[in-house]
Amino acid sequence: MRGKSSLAFFVLLWSFILFPSLASAQWFYFGRNKVQYTNFDWHILKTEHFDIYYYPEMEELAEKGAYYAEESFRYLQNKFNFYLNRRIPLIFYSSHLHFQQTNITPSFIPEGVGGFFEFIKGRVVIPSDGSLNQFKKVIRHELVHVFMHSKVYYVNKEHARFEGTYPPLWFVEGLAEFWSGDWDAQAEMVLRDAVLNNYLVPLSKMYQINGTYMMYKEGQAILEYIAEKYGEEKILLLMENIWKHSRFEEVFWDVLGKNYQEFDQEWIYYLKKRYYPLLKKYDMSQMVTQTIVREGYNFKPAFYRAPDKEKVVFIGNRSGYTNIYMTDLIPRTEKTPEKSEILIKGERSSEFETFHLFSSKIDVDRDGNLAFSSKSGERDALYIYNIPERRIVHKYQWPDIVGISSPAFSPDGQKVAFSGLDFSGKKDLFYLDLRSQELIRLTNDYYDDKDPCFSPDGRYLVFSSDRTEFGDKWSYNLFVFNLQNGLIYYVTTGKCQDNSPVWSPSGKYIAFTSDRDSSLNIWVVDVSDIREWKAGSYLHTRIKQLSFFTNASFDPEWVDNDRLLFAVYENNRFQIREMDSLETKLEVDHYLANLKLLGNRKWFPKSLPGGKVLGKLRYQKKYSLDIAQTQVSQDPFWGTTGGAILSFTDMLGNDQYYFLIYNNAQSRGDFLRSFNLAITKVSLGKRTNYGYGLFRFAGRYFNYKDGFYYEDRAGGFFAITYPFSQFERIEFNTNFSYSDKEIFGEPRRLAVLTSHWFSFVSDNSLWYYTGPIEGHRYLFSIGNTYYIRWSNVNYYTVFLDLRQYLRLSRGLTYAIRFLTMYNEGKDARWFYLGGSWDMRGYHRWSIRGEKILFISNELRFPFIDYMNIKFPFLSMGFRAIRGALFFDAGNAWNERWPGFLGSMGFGFRMNLFGYFVLRLDIGKTTNFKRFTSRWFTQFFFGWDF
Amino acid sequence: MRGMKKTILFFTVVLGLAGCGGLVKLNIHQQDFQNPAALWLTSGKNNLRHYASPEDVLPPYGVLWEIKYKSVIADHPLVVGNYLLFTTVSGRLALIDWEKGMLLGDGNIAPGVLHGPTLHNWTLFYGANLGRETAGALDLTTLKHQWKVYLAHINTNPLFWKEKIYLGADNGDFYCLDSASGKQRWKFTARSSILGSPAQFNQYLVFADLKGWVYCLDATSGAMVWETKLGDSFYAGPLVAEGNVLIGNTNGFFYCLNLGDGSLRWKFKTAGAIFGHAAYRNGFVYFGNNDHFLFSLNVSRGDLNWKFQAQGIINTAPLAGPDFVYFGSWDRYFYVLDRITGKLIYRRQFDRPFKSTPIIYRNRLFIHTANSRLYCLVNETMIEKLKKKK
Structure with missing residues (x-):
């Protein structure tokens, strides 16, 4: 009914207007928080084509980013044959943790997101992660989006195609990858695995993996193939001819002469010819190594020699949350169950928000102390966890270190070395003396230093860095840091990526990951001849490839001198495996020498020359339009409403203004009387968010308590x-x-009402396609509403909504909800139950009163993973149709509790396009004396509670 | 039934009018074509594609008139008699009285075009890069088509020579059609799409494709005279001058080939892709690239005479006058340089980028800003006099 709709809309509008970022998880009062921990003092650096937003601590990084941006602009204007006349706003952050605080998007930003381009104001938002090459690549990747978006827009506009075609996501992201970097080992890893394990998704079915990393890489691979076979000029033609057809597939056919199916045939055949021969020289790791951890996604193994057993500690995600696990180091087969214990639960509490599972290693010392890093509030923390005691023994955080990764113990367990990202964006080596608590910074420059590991004698650290001769080409080599004199020496050389070095227990070898054979494999460098490291020592080391796998393997970890643990990417999963008989393999002579260094020993990052900087100034807020939307609605009973909503924000999204205006007059005389207006200001720039505004709402309403009223x-x-x-x-x-x-049939009531509310919200729920599947959502609210002058409206309200989700198994969740809304006082409002969103089987809002109590139980399970319906003219796919068994009980009352009503049944939910869920429930109602004879069916929309 | 027929007729008329409905018949005669050197009848002014103007317009300029016209003019306008006419990439043909600055009429002639049309007497020959009938001949005095034919999507400006029309297509086909009937005389297939308009000198017909090949055919028989592979793509068409074929490619190289045998005489490297056509005058070639530079090279030696830096990409042909070079850039500036020294004589900022070439006719400079306006510029001192005359 309209009254409730208006009120609900009003409340919803307020909650949406006030806290759009907070409501990101669901419509109403739950949701996680995007916390602005850091006060950024924003400045703007102006270059020829860009306005670069940065904070002073990262000024040097911003100047380097400016250079990369201008360089990319020059490159892309040639590629696209297009020039952007408008200035492009680039917003830089010196770390991903800072980037996650941005208000330019209300959405939460997962760790895997490297940057984004926002269409409305044309903003590009990019974090650095300590690697200048990665920073440069992301800048270029996002600028490809900027150029492409404009190019396609103008091509359509100039050909008078106002509802023009836009390229599909695989092309958009594939092009950004293709034109921002070379085909690298990571891309190779994904494609090889997909082809050799027969799960490559053809172009004609690319929608099945829309938005995934796989789609990015397949898109890139498709464009690489088109460039190679048809010529790179075809890629530009795909954009320049986009106006010709209403579907991109037709443009594709027009330019390449092949439809998607024909293209798939030749492309997939090409990939098979490329990758199948690898099986002659290389093996699939599952055929030649032992599987230790199979289930889910598992990374960063660390060996722990427990008193009774050998163990592996690792970071894994097998159910939605990332945790640190421990399991026995025994080979698994399909029949051998894996029992992994969760040592530390992640992503559920502020202490362990994220373990950086892709980028940060963990380490265990001989006493069973586990060192790991986790985001904890504003910055990362270094944790020491004692495994035998199962407790955190130390937590370290430093104000100037934002990110911490790959902590490693010294052999005596008294020091921990790690890679730290500071406020300015530099990623350097640190070590912490656990006895004196002294933190020492070992390097301090713009090279990306990472993955440190102590030598067995504790005198050196081996680490990976791009401070190499080919560092500007995104190469990483291994280096040794002498802890006594602070000097750094080459261990490996070459135009490749050498990462994750670990010293063998004997000290003779260093195992590492490298892409020297174009895919990631495990290599070793023989350092047995080196007594003291010196400048030319690298010429006396020898390198050997240890693993010859078709699939990527990385993060090696010595168990002993004969065995190595490592992670692999195989069959679209990350598993942990073990290689043995290494002593024999290492003796076989297939070693290579390091390349001798010529010329410069390291590269020097470029910055924008002073003359190219047009100005630096402090950021001042200027507001521009974000949203302008009008709407006209017609209701057969309530008549016509028309209105508009406008939203203005500043460039950083920190301050937002909303204007709502609508009119529901039914006659000319009513026009002014029925004018509705609301103005709201929301401020999200600091940790404490606030909003305020003025409103005037007028019109005819209905509720069950008052009936019709104006x-x-x-x-x-x-x-x-x-x-x-x-x-x-x-x-x-x-x-x-x-x-x-004015209530119909009653005297007019004039009142000055005021209400005050206080709430506490806690939400760490994990979501799946149709709603939460693990974690909890709690809300407690208390408030008071009263009529200032006469006190004939004066009531207080307590509101408690507790929801818990117990994960019984991977697909099975038991969800329970307890809800009470309690009013006490004069002329209290009513609350309502009934309908698909709470008390199923009863009409919407049919149960009402000043107080309600409601309990819901639901068992949620998977039903259909994927369903494809084919019509003669099109096919439609539906993913993740889930089922539920439910039992609801509750009631509403004013004076006396009337007894429970309930319902029981089963239901199905289906997510449509990722935006909303359709729900169908079938069951019977009960008054707890008997069930009704008839079954009810309720079909509606809405997420699971 | 009668009522039905009337309805059908009514809608046919309406749709017909909606198609070419805005065009007006031109009042042009044979004497209007008597001084072809002054006229602009095809892209680049003539089949050599020199983009050379016999006259200059001295800066500084005032705007004599401007007409709002969206989209992008393909190549540049044509001029004959009192008419300025052009096609846009969206397939519209517009007719303008260049003296009064009035839009006389416009209408759709094709779903889209890439390069401009050619006028021979009062017949407009055009190619369309979409649709079923992709080449046509429209009589501008009657607004009736002499012929329309279905070929592959045509990208190039139709080259008229000895009652024949030559066109290049998306699929690499190069056609020779009879200009009176549209019948195909011969066809040649290149290795890849042809985007740049062909040039012609005597019996030599030259054009290039997207795979980096330059072709020379016999204009009468279509037989290949020579072909040369130069690498990377050619979006621009060639020009012919002094026995040379001059053309730039997307790799930033500008080439000079011997017209007789296609051998490479010289090549000049620039730092930006070359998408636009070049202009030629008196031993010098002028072209822009996507690194924001306009170059002047000595044709006989292939060395740099001068270069000028704008602030945006230059991917259209410049116009070479006796003393000045004129061009627009995507930085929204219109530039006039000294043709010999490259010195900046004049520049003026407009509201939108330049995606077509300026032309000069009867002391007037006509330029178009993309998706915005067509301007007629004259020397400032002439403004009042000409406005009164209007």
Whole structure:
């Protein structure tokens, strides 16, 4: 009914307007928090084509980024045959942790997102992660999006195609990858595995992997193939001819002369010819090594020699949350169950928000202390966890170190070395003396130094760095740091990526990951001849390839001198395996010498010359339009409503203004009377978010308590929210309004109403296609509403909504909800139950009163993983149709509790396009004395609770 | 039934009018073509594609008139009699009274075009890069098509020579059609798409494709005279001058080939892709690239005479006058340089980038800014006088 709709809309509008970023997980009052821990002092660096937003601590990095941006601009204007006349806003962050705080997008930013391009204001937002090459690549990747977006827009516009075709996502992202870097070992890893394990998704079915990393790489591979077979000029033609057809597949056919199916045939054949011969020389790792950890996605193995057994500690994600696990180091087969114990649960609490599973190793010392890093609030923390005692023994955080990765113990367990990312964006080596608690910075420059590992005698650290001769071509070599004199020496050389070095227990070898054979494999460098490291020592080391796998293997970890653990990417999973008989393999002589260095020993990152910097100034807020939307609606009973909403924000999204205006007059005389207006300001730039505004809402309404009435209400509100962490927050809001209410058949009521609310919210739920499947969502609210002058409206409200999701197995969740809404006082409002969103089997809002109590139980399970329906003219695919068994009970009352009503049944939910869920419930209702004879069927939309 | 027929007729008329409905018949006669050197009848002014103007317009300029016209003019306008006419890439043909600055009429002639049309007497020959009938001859005095034919998607400006029309297509086909009937006389297939307009000198017909090949055919028989592989793509067409074929490619190289045998005489490297056509005058060739430079090279030696840096890409042909070179850039500036020294004589900023070439006719400079306006510029001192005359 409209009254409730208006009120609900009003509440929804307020919550949407006030806290769009907070409502990102669901419609109403839950959701995680995007916490602005850091106060950034924004400045703008102006170059020829860009306005670069940065903060002073990262000024040097911003100048390097400016150079990369201008360089990319020159490159892309040639590639696209297009020039952008408008200035492009680039917003830089010196770390991913800072980047996650941005308000330019209301969405949460996962670790895998390297940057994004926002269409409305044309902003490009890019973090650095300590690697200048990665920074440069992401800048170029995002600028490809900027150029492509404009190019396609103008091609369509100039050909008078106002609803023009836009390329599909695989092309958009594939092009950004193709034109921002070379085909590298990671891309090779994904394609090889897909082809050799027969799960490559053809172009004609690319929608099945839309938005995934696989799609990025397949898109890139398709464009690489088109460039090679048809010529790179065809790629530009695909954009220049996009106006000709309404579907991209037709443009594709027009330019290449092949439809998707024909293209798939030749492309897949080409890939098979390329990769199948690898099986002659290389093996699939599962055929020649022992599987230790199979289930889920597993990374960064660390060996632990427990008193009773050999163990592997690793970071894994097998159910949705990332945790640190421990399991026995025994080979597994399909029949051998794997029992992994969770040592530390991640992503559920502010202490362990994320373990950086792709980029940060872990280490265990001989006493069973585990060193790992995790995001904890504003920055990363270094944790020491004692495995035998199963507890955290130390937590370290430093104000100037934002990111911590790959901690490694010294042989005596008294020091921990790690790679630290500071506020300015530099990633360098540090070590912490655990006895004195002294932190020492070992390097301090713009080279990306990572993955340190102590030598067995504790005198050296081996690490990976791009401070090499070919570093500007994105090469990493291994280096040794002498802890006594602070000098650094080459261990390996070459135009390749050598990462994750680990010293063998004997000290004779260093195992590492390298892409020297164009894919990631395990290599060793024989350092047995080196007594003291010197400048030319690298010429006396020898390198040997240890693994010859078709699939990528990385992160080696010595168990002893004869065995090595490592992670592999195989069959679209990450597993942990073990190689043995190494002593024999290492004796066989297939060693290579290092390349002798010529010329410069390292590269020097470039910055924008001073003359090219047009200015630096402090950021000042200027607002521009984000959203302008109008709507006209027609209701057969309530008539016509028309209105508009406008939103203005500043460049950084920190300050937002919303204007809502609509009119629901049914006659000319009513026009002014029925004018509705709301103005809201929301400020998200600091940790404490606040919003305030003024409103006037007037019109005819209906509710079950008052019936039909007219109300004219004007006033203001103020709301404030403080997040403790990503998961918990408190809120306070207050509003006052003047209300002129005419209830049909009753005297007119004029009142000045005010209400105040205080809430606590906690949400760490893990979501799947149709709703939460693990974690919890809690809300506690208490408030008071009263009529200032006469006190004939004066009630307080307690609101408690507790939802818990217990994961019984990978696909099975038991969800339970307890809800109570309790009003006490004069002229209290009513609450409602009934409908698909709470008390199923009852009409929507048919159960009502000043107080409600409701309990819902639901068992959620998978039903259909994927269903494809084929019509003669098209086919439609539906993913993840889930089932539920439910049991609801509750009721509403004013004075006396009337007893429970309930319902029981089963249901199905289906997610459509990722945006909303259709739900169908079938069951029977009960008054707990008997069930109704008839079954009810309820079909509606909405996420699971 | 009668009522039905009337309805069908009504809608046919309406749709027909909607198609060519805005065009007006031209009042042009044979004497309007008597001074072809002054006229602009085809892209580049003539089949050699020199983009050379016999006259200059001295800066500084004032705007005599401007007409709002969206889209992008393909190549540049044509001029004959009192008419300025052009096609846009969206397939519209517009007719303008260049003296009064009035839009006389416009209408769709094709779903889209890449390069401009050619006028021979009062017949407009055009190629379309989409649709079923991709080449046509439209009589501008009657607005009736003499012929329309279905070929592959045509990208190039139709080259008229000895009652024949030559066109290059998306699929690499190069056609020779009879200009009166549209019948195909012969066809040659290149290795890849032909995007740049062909040039002609005597019996030699030259053009290039996207795979980096330059072809020379006998214009009468279509037999290959020579072909040369130069690498990377040619978006631009060649020009012919002093027995040379001059053309630039997307790798930033500008080439000079011997017209007789296709051998390479010299090549000049630039740092940006060359997408636009070149201009030629008196031993010098002028072209722009996507590194924002306009170059002047000595044709006989292939060395640099001068280069000028704008602030945006230059991917259209410049116009070479007796003393000045004129061009627009995507930086929204219109530039006039001294043709010999490359010195900047004049520049003026407009509201949009330049994606077509300026032309000069009867002391007037006509330029178009993309998706915006067609301007007629004259020397400032002439403005009042000409406005009164209008």
